[in-house]
Amino acid sequence: MAETRENVAVAEELLQPADTTQPAATPEGSIRMELRNLSVGYGNRVVLSGFNADVVTGRVLCLLGPNGVGKTTLFKSVLGLQPVLGGSVTIGGRDALAMNRREFARRVAYVPQAHQAPFAFYVRDVVAVGRVSHVGFFSKPHDNDYAIVEEVLEELGIADLADRVYTELSGGERQMVLIARALAQKPRFLFMDEPTSNLDFGNQVAVVQLAKKLAHENGLGVVMTTHNPNHLLMCEGDGVLILPGSRYRYGTADEILTDENLHDAYGIHVEMLDVDSSAGYTKTCCPVLE
Numbered sequence: 001m002a003e004t005r006e007n008v009a010v011a012e013e014l015l016q017p018a019d020t021t022q023p024a025a026t027p028e029g030s031i032r033m034e035l036r037n038l039s040v041g042y043g044n045r046v047v048l049s050g051f052n053a054d055v056v057t058g059r060v061l062c063l064l065g066p067n068g069v070g071k072t073t074l075f076k077s078v079l080g081l082q083p084v085l086g087g088s089v090t091i092g093g094r095d096a097l098a099m100n101r102r103e104f105a106r107r108v109a110y111v112p113q114a115h116q117a118p119f120a121f122y123v124r125d126v127v128a129v130g131r132v133s134h135v136g137f138f139s140k141p142h143d144n145d146y147a148i149v150e151e152v153l154e155e156l157g158i159a160d161l162a163d164r165v166y167t168e169l170s171g172g173e174r175q176m177v178l179i180a181r182a183l184a185q186k187p188r189f190l191f192m193d194e195p196t197s198n199l200d201f202g203n204q205v206a207v208v209q210l211a212k213k214l215a216h217e218n219g220l221g222v223v224m225t226t227h228n229p230n231h232l233l234m235c236e237g238d239g240v241l242i243l244p245g246s247r248y249r250y251g252t253a254d255e256i257l258t259d260e261n262l263h264d265a266y267g268i269h270v271e272m273l274d275v276d277s278s279a280g281y282t283k284t285c286c287p288v289l290e
Helices: 071-078 102-103 123-137 143-155 171-183 200-218 229-235 259-266
Strands: 008-010 012-015 032-042 046-056 060-064 085-091 108-111 189-192 221-225 238-242 248-253 270-277 282-288
Touching: 046 060, 046 071, 046 221, 046 248, 060 071, 060 200, 060 259, 071 221, 102 108, 102 123, 108 171, 123 143, 123 248, 171 189, 171 200, 171 221, 200 221, 200 229, 221 229, 229 282, 238 259, 248 270, 259 270
Parallel strands: 060 221, 060 238, 108 189, 189 221
Antiparallel strands: 008 012, 032 046, 032 085, 238 248, 270 282
């Protein structure tokens, strides 16, 4: 992603740089999900059009942008929760939109913004739901499935929640359980829709650090939407800043987190600051109050 890319839909004509659909080299052993010329929306109302991006295992891709530009709609369309109006989604060269639900779920997992369980299930059983794509919808999880559940809970540091009732957990604990449920699918790609919403400051940082770990250490391709530009800096990944009018900036944090781009998106001015911390110099995005 050496270049910042912009896509502008004007009078139904897609104007974009010639190299927008040329993916960067895929690291050896990784898998690429390619979103090409996607149009998403509801019925005849197009929310986002001409969208191109790559999700690569071992990397984090952060989607930023103001409310109403199509971030969640894009998620739902890629995940097959609503129809794609145009374009293609491929995983390792295969048409992802043509995969059946079970086949797709073995490759891609989803963590929604919020979830309220209709019944008071134990955490262990909520996480075991992630094994459905492997055991079948009407089959009971086997011992090896529950072994995977225990493994995931242990990895996330929430094994002590296994026998707790999900509906009695705090917001941060529920978010971690939903991530555990997704990881129990053993996917290659993990989509998280605003995973830090409604979380306190500490839990927000914990979730963002987890996203980075799952990509860099576990080799997942992680996609997360966020309203905080600093989350992109923390993840050390790639970013897409979606703007009104089906425009977007696509590149590294340094390329897209500029005063000009963020003012275009949110109508505010920012400064990128170098902070001297105990871990060395880090960057942060600070709004300038006028």
